[in-house]
């Protein structure tokens with residue numbers, strides 16, 4: 001049986017580095033056709049077409065100078081010609097170009113084709129988050145895996161050792177891509193949580209912009225480490241809120257998670273341009289044009305997409321670092337404020353018992369007895385408690401179960417003093433069912449309905465009252 005044709009869609013810095021690997025690997029396996037087509041966005045370089053330069057000198061002199069590409073990688077300027085008959089598609093273009101390219105490719109994709117996206121970015125769809133792999137999957141109707149990791153393109157092209165992660169919903173396809181892409185110096189782990197892997201790749205670029213601000217402001221390594229840590233917390237929280245599939249902590253320990261975050265915050269182009277943004281006061285667009293020689297930035301644009309998604313969900317204040325990066329890049333907020341803006345705890349910290357026990361508020365008979373959050377009218381004294389994992393889970397489940405567009409107001413978590421091991425959590429949705437004034441000063445909640453309680457509140461007559469107290473606390477915590 002003839003080997004399957006491979007088409008690389010893209011030929012920038014990363015696209016050309018990966019073409020170098022693929023060109024060598026296809027020759028060593030009879031699973032693949034030994035001729036690889038690489039779609040190149042045509043441009044003129046010193047009076048010659050870039051495709052012509054690549055096909056004669058076997059070097060992408062603009063995006064990966066100094067590295068020879070294997071001769072079996074053929075540059076093709078027409079996307080339909082490049083993709084025709086290809087059963088293995090490798091997508092590696094800046095994310096803003098992917099939709100149009102897929103539309104052009106669609107009539108030429110054979111039955112049974114599969115794809116992998118190396119693209120770092122997200123889009124905003126009518127339901128909130130839209131992953132780039134979702135766009136490809138929907139437009140081409142093929143299975144799509146992703147590859148993300150601590151992979152600065154020039155270092156991969158130099159064959160310096162690194163690791164990377166393939167996220168594959170279809171395990172067999174993940175392993176086909178592993179065979180296509182792995183080398184002794186480019187080590188691949190295949191995991192199932194494809195959406196988490198992809199989100200890590202997109203979101204870390206926002207954090208890298210923050211790290212670049214720190215460098216420009218001369219904050220020092222400790223502050224930068226704090227920004228990276230807070231950024232990781234927001235990445236996890238965002239993934240838990242917005243991924244449709246499961247999101248588990250071990251995925252963040254793969255190359256796509258913490259390793260990519262570190263390398264990008266020290267070595268990548270987003271960090272570099274953000275540093276210059278602070279030291280020169282030029283706009284992001286000007287710096288991208290001046291400093292990157294045609295390469296594209298992803299961090300600022302991803303921060304804009306993420307900000308829109310958060311705004312829609314009323315959650316901007318839960319992601320202070322992501323929000324600050326966007327506001328500084330695009331809304332003229334002072335970058336000098338960056339560290340104090342980022343210096344607020346993001347939402348995903350697990351609540352600790354000292355957060356919720358021993359609250360000094362005055363206990364009032366019948367006003368929420370269960371949690372220690374008893375005197376909601378004295379809510380000014382309440383401690384600020386992060387939402388916590390359970391609250392977050394309840395929030396997510398409320399979001400899924402409530403019929404949109406009912407706004408979600410917040411989530412809560414509490415314990416009973418008499419039974420400290422009994423933890424409950426819920427989420428609040430504004431609805432018509434009840435008219436119940438539960439708010440403290442300045443917080444008018446006309447109706448709050450508990451839509452998700454985990455674990456479900458157990459028997460007992462006090463619970464209604466407990467909930468009233470908890471609702472007020474939740475509002476204080478999440479809206480205050």
Ligand SMILES: NC(=O)c1ccc[n+]([C@@H]2O[C@H](COP(=O)([O-])OP(=O)(O)OC[C@H]3O[C@@H](n4cnc5c(N)ncnc54)[C@H](O)[C@@H]3O)[C@@H](O)[C@H]2O)c1
Nearest residue numbers: 011012013014015041092093094097119120152153295296
């Ligand atoms: N460079 C890296 O170190 C690296 C590493 C991992 C992932 N990535 C990701 O890979 C993706 C591609 O990045 P890259 O580094 O290969 O590209 P790049 O930023 O180096 O180059 C930009 C590419 O866009 C093309 N282009 C310009 N205008 C276009 C248009 N109108 N339509 C279509 N294409 C156009 C250019 O020809 C060029 O190939 C990005 O999502 C990036 O985040 C990059």
